[in-house]
Amino acid sequence: MAQLTVYGPTISTYVRTVRMILEETNTSYNLENINIFSARPSEYLAINPFGKVPTLKVDDQVLYETNAIVEYLDAVVADHAFMPKGPMEQAQMRQIMAIVDSYLYGPSISGITIQRLIVPSQGGQPDEGVIQSAVPKCKTALEAIESISQCDPFLLGNTITLADFYLMPVVLYLSKTPEMTAVTAQTPKLKTWWEAINQRPSFQKVIA
Numbered sequence: 001m002a003q004l005t006v007y008g009p010t011i012s013t014y015v016r017t018v019r020m021i022l023e024e025t026n027t028s029y030n031l032e033n034i035n036i037f038s039a040r041p042s043e044y045l046a047i048n049p050f051g052k053v054p055t056l057k058v059d060d061q062v063l064y065e066t067n068a069i070v071e072y073l074d075a076v077v078a079d080h081a082f083m084p085k086g087p088m089e090q091a092q093m094r095q096i097m098a099i100v101d102s103y104l105y106g107p108s109i110s111g112i113t114i115q116r117l118i119v120p121s122q123g124g125q126p127d128e129g130v131i132q133s134a135v136p137k138c139k140t141a142l143e144a145i146e147s148i149s150q151c152d153p154f155l156l157g158n159t160i161t162l163a164d165f166y167l168m169p170v171v172l173y174l175s176k177t178p179e180m181t182a183v184t185a186q187t188p189k190l191k192t193w194w195e196a197i198n199q200r201p202s203f204q205k206v207i208a
Helices: 013-024 064-074 087-121 128-148 162-175 188-197 201-207
Strands: 005-006 030-033 055-058 061-064
Touching: 013 064, 013 162, 013 201, 055 064, 055 128, 061 064, 064 087, 064 162, 087 128, 087 162, 087 201, 128 188, 162 188
Parallel strands: 005 030
Antiparallel strands: 005 055, 055 061
């Protein structure tokens, strides 16, 4: 088995997504912390020129961009266990992942979570304007995911997929804010999904 190293902080939603796959499959890996609140060290930029997290090193080869990493890990350590069987379900899985990347992550993390949780922890006051601007964007993204999902009990049916791993860490942060009620007001299936899935052992381990 190749030596796997995940680069990124434990608090990152995308690092948690990658780690969940490794924990679900009992795969050994090293975790190298990267401080996302300061300039990236030159050693890290040498393997990921964009400086984002996570990055996965597989022996001497490097992968970055979470969607590429998770599909690689699903193939190599999970034998495609987290990939739906049908082409429509595979497309829906990637659609949910793209919605998280393009429409949910920014407003939920940068717009709500950082303002509600990080800024006050550092002695600042949250920018209510930024938060209020982010709420309808989060709501739209979550309602779009709701319309695609079955939540029976997982997003795309009776088997957990990469889409679940993508969404769980983002919803966790939202659940720690008062805005969770507003952004999930029209997503009853997702609320049921969240209540059932948030105690999953692999998830609890990576958020500990």
